[in-house]
Amino acid sequence: MKDAIQVRELKKSYGSHMVLKGLDLQIEKGEIFALLGVNGAGKTTTLECIEGLRKYDSGAITVNGKMGIQLQSSSLPAHIKPMEAIKLFAKWNKTKIDDTMLNGLGIKEMEKKQYIQLSTGQKRRLHLALALIGNPDIIFLDEPTAGLDVEGRLSLHEQIRKLKSYGKTIILASHDMAEVETLCDRIAILNNGNIAFCGTASKLTDMVGRKYFIHIKTQQKDNTFETDNIEDTLISLLSELKQKKIHVLDIKVDRGTLEQHFIEMARREAE
Amino acid sequence: MNGFLYGVALQWKLDIRSKSLLVTCYIVPLIFFLLMGGIFTSVMPEMRSTLIQSMIVMSVSMGAFIGLPPSLVETYGSDVKKVYKANGVPLYLGLVTMFLSAFVHLMISCAIILLLAPILFDAIMPVQLPFFFLALAIFIIVSLSIGSILGLIVKNQAKLTMIAQLVFLPSIMLSGIMFPIDLLPDFLEALGRISPASWGYRLMLDNGLCLENLWYLILVFCAAAIICAMLLNKQKSK
Numbered sequence: 406m407k408d409a410i411q412v413r414e415l416k417k418s419y420g421s422h423m424v425l426k427g428l429d430l431q432i433e434k435g436e437i438f439a440l441l442g443v444n445g446a447g448k449t450t451t452l453e454c455i456e457g458l459r460k461y462d463s464g465a466i467t468v469n470g471k472m473g474i475q476l477q478s479s480s481l482p483a484h485i486k487p488m489e490a491i492k493l494f495a496k497w498n499k500t501k502i503d504d505t506m507l508n509g510l511g512i513k514e515m516e517k518k519q520y521i522q523l524s525t526g527q528k529r530r531l532h533l534a535l536a537l538i539g540n541p542d543i544i545f546l547d548e549p550t551a552g553l554d555v556e557g558r559l560s561l562h563e564q565i566r567k568l569k570s571y572g573k574t575i576i577l578a579s580h581d582m583a584e585v586e587t588l589c590d591r592i593a594i595l596n597n598g599n600i601a602f603c604g605t606a607s608k609l610t611d612m613v614g615r616k617y618f619i620h621i622k623t624q625q626k627d628n629t630f631e632t633d634n635i636e637d638t639l640i641s642l643l644s645e646l647k648q649k650k651i652h653v654l655d656i657k658v659d660r661g662t663l664e665q666h667f668i669e670m671a672r673r674e675a676e
Numbered sequence: 677m678n679g680f681l682y683g684v685a686l687q688w689k690l691d692i693r694s695k696s697l698l699v700t701c702y703i704v705p706l707i708f709f710l711l712m713g714g715i716f717t718s719v720m721p722e723m724r725s726t727l728i729q730s731m732i733v734m735s736v737s738m739g740a741f742i743g744l745p746p747s748l749v750e751t752y753g754s755d756v757k758k759v760y761k762a763n764g765v766p767l768y769l770g771l772v773t774m775f776l777s778a779f780v781h782l783m784i785s786c787a788i789i790l791l792l793a794p795i796l797f798d799a800i801m802p803v804q805l806p807f808f809f810l811a812l813a814i815f816i817i818v819s820l821s822i823g824s825i826l827g828l829i830v831k832n833q834a835k836l837t838m839i840a841q842l843v844f845l846p847s848i849m850l851s852g853i854m855f856p857i858d859l860l861p862d863f864l865e866a867l868g869r870i871s872p873a874s875w876g877y878r879l880m881l882d883n884g885l886c887l888e889n890l891w892y893l894i895l896v897f898c899a900a901a902i903i904c905a906m907l908l909n910k911q912k913s914k
Binding site: 456458460474476478479480481482483484485489492493494496497498499519532535536538539 | 678679682683686689690693694750751754755756758759761762763764765766769913
């Protein structure tokens with residue numbers, strides 16, 4: 406299958422700081438591909454170079470298909486209404502407005518509001534709609550669910566899956582590992598200006614293992630426990646606390662992100 | 677309707693929704709006109725012959741230097757320009773549509789002054805109205821082109837407010853609309869003579885539309901257009 410995007414030896418510096426150090430990347434047509442990395446790893450720079458919004462120092466980028474772009478930090482004039490923005494961009498792109506897409510994203514229901522009055526979720530949906538106006542083959546979504554509530558995230562995930570079912574290639578930059586694992590066919594981790602890993606999420610999990618963090622708040626103090634066996638650790642911790650008659654105020658369990666584990670693993674290997 | 681015309685019509689609507697433009701193009705200039713028109717004509721009755729031109733210079737300068745730049749900063753100093761670029765809308769669209777929309781708003785505001793001044797203050801109407809409107813259009817275009825530079829150069833609204841006032845106030849005070857420019861000390865007189873407002877004022881007076889009053893405004897407009905094109909190019913290549 407022909408690649409949707411090919412990036413070869415991409416280099417980009419900001420002053421003396423080299424952000425991308427010869428990055429290579431291939432994204433296949435029709436896949437959902439995630440670009441991960443800690444803050445400052447160069448995810449947005451990579452995407453913006455591919456999108457043509459940022460100049461790069463050297464390398465080659467090939468894009469096979471029409472692009473639709475949802476930026477990480479987006480804005481529109483404060484007093485513009487969603488349908489006015491959609492009409493403006495549709496007229497410039499000389500494309501017809503797809504009412505089904507607008508209904509799916511709930512654009513019609515925010516029709517009377519001005520941009521300044523929209524919630525974060527509504528703004529994200531509007532920017533996604535703008536990215537989809539020209540019926541693109543390749544869709545870039547930079548942190549699409551940042552700032553959204555659970556309902557908003559689920560609804561956006563559904564939209565992304567629907568786009569994949571239409572054969573679109575989707576490139577996603579995200580911090581949310583759970584989101585990436587649920588949605589993406591392949592992921593790439595950016596570290597130190599290069600792709601440190603590229604493959605499926607399960608391959609990455611196999612490589613780095615899975616760690617959980619259990620945060621327990623009691624009347625005396627707060628404790629955090631790291632484990633790769635969440636059930637056994639929880640049971641033993643709770644029974645110990647019960648034995649000691651320590652009253653538990655709150656329990657939280659979270660997974661360290663795979664990218665953090667991966668980068669930590671790479672750091673340890675380097676040491 | 678094609679993208680460009682839709683963009684112009686949309687900008688016109690956005691400007692009406694934006695209260696800042698309403699204030700700087702209509703409310704403040706018209707209040708200034710109502711107050712100062714009364715004061716000027718009662719203190720100096722001879723000002724009736726130049727009242728319309730004076731008040732129009734004030735109105736246009738305020739709209740161009742204080743009204744237009746914040747709208748430009750909203751687009752070019754923010755992520756709006758990135759969204760335009762990402763969605764295939766050319767970067768010049770914002771500048772051109774805002775310029776055209778502000779031009780129409782200022783024309784309306786000036787027409788209101790032109791109609792009310794003779795009724796309220798017995799001001800003398802320009803003798804040759806077509807020439808007057810041509811001079812007015814030229815002055816508005818030149819003023820807006822200077823306002824455009826401000827909006828494209830300054831990236832934040834707080835700084836812009838300060839810089840816009842620094843351009844606006846001397847422009848008005850030294851342009852000769854309140855008192856003859858040759859009454860000023862030499863240094864201020866020289867400053868007043870480089871202000872496009874003083875040239876615009878002379879251009880709009882009866883028999884003022886001549887090359888002697890026009891060349892400087894053409895020069896300023898050409899320089900401003902080149903600077904705006906360079907600033908847009910810089911934004912595009914970033």
